[in-house]
Amino acid sequence: METAPLKITELVLRDAHQSLLATRMRTEDMLPIAEKLDQVGFFSLEMWGGATFDTCIRFLNEDPWERARALKKKMPNTPFQMLLRGQNAVGYRHYADDIVERFVKQSVEVGINIFRIFDALNDFRNIETAIKTVKNCGETVEGCISYTVSPVHNIKLYLEMAKQLEDMGSDILCIKDMAGLLTPNVTKSLITEIKKIIKIPIHLHTHATTGLVGMNMQCAIEAGVDMVDTAISALSMGTSHYATECMVASLKGTPRDTGLDLDLLEEVNDYFTEVRKKYVAFESDFKGVDINILKSQIPGGMISNMENQLREQNALHKLDEVLKEVPRVRKDMGYPPLVTPTSQIVGSQATLNVLTGERYKVITKETRQCLLGNYGKLPAPIDEELLAKVSGDKEITSCRPADLLEPEWDKACKELGDKYTSEEDRLTYALFAKVALKFFETRGKPQPEAVAKAPATAPAPSAASSVPTGTAVYRVRVNGKDYSVEVSTGGAVGASPSIATVPATASVNAPAPSTASGSPLIAPLPGSIFTMICKEGDVVNEGDTVLIMESMKMESEVNAHRSGTIQSILVKEGDNVQTGDELVIIG
DSSP states (O other), rough: OOOOEEEEEEEEEHHHHHHTTOOOOOGGGGHHHHHHHHHHHEEEEEEETTTTTHHIIIIOOOHHHHHHHHEEEEESSSSEEOOOOOOOGSSSSSOHHHHHHHHHHHHHHTTEEEEOOTTOOGGGGGGGHHHHHHHHHEEEEEEEEEEESSOOOHHHHHHHHHHHHHHHOSSSEEEEEOOOOOOOOHHHHHHHHHOOOOOOOOOOOOOOOSSSSHHHHHHHHHHOOEEEEBBGGGGOTTTTTOOOHHHHHHHHTTTTTTOOHHHHHHHHHHHHHHHHTTTTOOOSSSSOOOOOHHOOOOOOOOHHHHHHHHHHHTTTTHHHHHHHHHHHHHHTTOOOOOOHHHHHHHHHHHHHHHHHSSTTOOOOHHHHHTTTTBOOOOSSSHHHHHHHHTTTTTOOOOSSSGGGGOOOOHHHHHTTTTSSHHHHHHHHHHHHHHHHHHHHHHTSSSSSSGGGOOOOOOOOOTTOOOOEEEEEEEEEEEETEEEEEEEEEEETSSSSSOOOOHHHHHTSSSSOOOOOSSSEEESSEEEEEEOOOOOTTOEEEETTTEEEEETTEEEEEEEOOSOOOOEEOOTTTTTTEEETTTTEEEE
């Protein structure tokens, strides 16, 4: 029986707000409590990686590198931990080895000490480069098993993975239960059996979504787990994690006493209780227990983001349909574990299947790449009809996908020229090219998305405020189409400024319907124009790709519905469009 103190990794600055608040917490709300967090004595504090990097530059207009640096300055004593997606780094595709190596080295420079490294498919060929680079930098590798449940996943397989990760150089083994799928009996058996075959510590990461987290944690402790992930209670439970204070209190006076100070944790919790109120607009509706997640297997961080995406597209009422479609898509795709990026790939594809009203009418670029083996080896056979639709005469990748990639760093530097010459900016560009360029242009300037949105029902004004508060809904007509626009005004003194919110149906910069004589190609889904492939005068055949749309962070090719000549182009890159909007005219 393990008698050493249980070590705690606190998740409030990364996975907790990713799971509950769509990753929208800003650095300015982290820094005031940083010194208190540093005093607690956590084993580590997870504060980077995952969706935080993307959200900083895409929505918050913040530099993620500066976030890490600023937090480290205030927390010099607590090891910083990040989530690294192996060959995906913090993006949604495989990057060449030179990018992964440079990213890891620069992450160490800004203060990351422990790298929790995983591959969404448990294809460990995809984490070799990251592990070697972290080891060469003298930092800690926490190799991950992405836990899932399917006809092809079992304890025997996970034991083989655990041994392989130890042999690859992992200093710690993480069981990453991103959707909260563990049950008490499996938790105890899995950790007990792994303890028999490896010598490195075991770290358990599991979500509270299915309501089993407390029992799972107790079984893990009884089986001798060395570290667990928790979140301060103000941002715990629901799709997040078990509460830090509950874990500390339950072990007080036992051989596994964490030694953490409950009074200090209470101060931290009081702070985040107030911070959470700022982000109410991004709250997930999954605030309690949902045992149905054992069927859909959707991770906590994915649920709040999926809700937000559907809300922006005025399709939140279709969430239940999407949740039912997710396991069907997952089965078709060979039962990948649902963790970034496969959770986004499967989730986005399921959403498109529902929004378009036809399964696989639109197939994202990432779905195609995953099915073609360019994310690694899928755990089980793929649905033959879907594979045939995607592959055609294309060959399925069987080698390590990154072996097919040319070095990318010099190309990124050449594209930027004498602009944005710092290592960090160039890495940001290499990872998220178009999003990065937009971010660079607006960096340091206030942006609407960087402000926590006001709740739908505005709060009552404070006694010190004479500004009226509330919301008003107006009907407006743009390009002959009617839209509802909700405008919130005023707000309590000291609160973030209110902003007008335009539902996704109000595609205010969508193109006007064309009067040209040709046949319009219409948008098959809501999103933004990512890349224009065609130009006016081009001759296209039916099925040719004419533009690429971005929706839910995934890219979807839009193909010509007929052969002909591009008579006119009604959109430009960056435009937001809705399903049914006219994009180009083919004559």
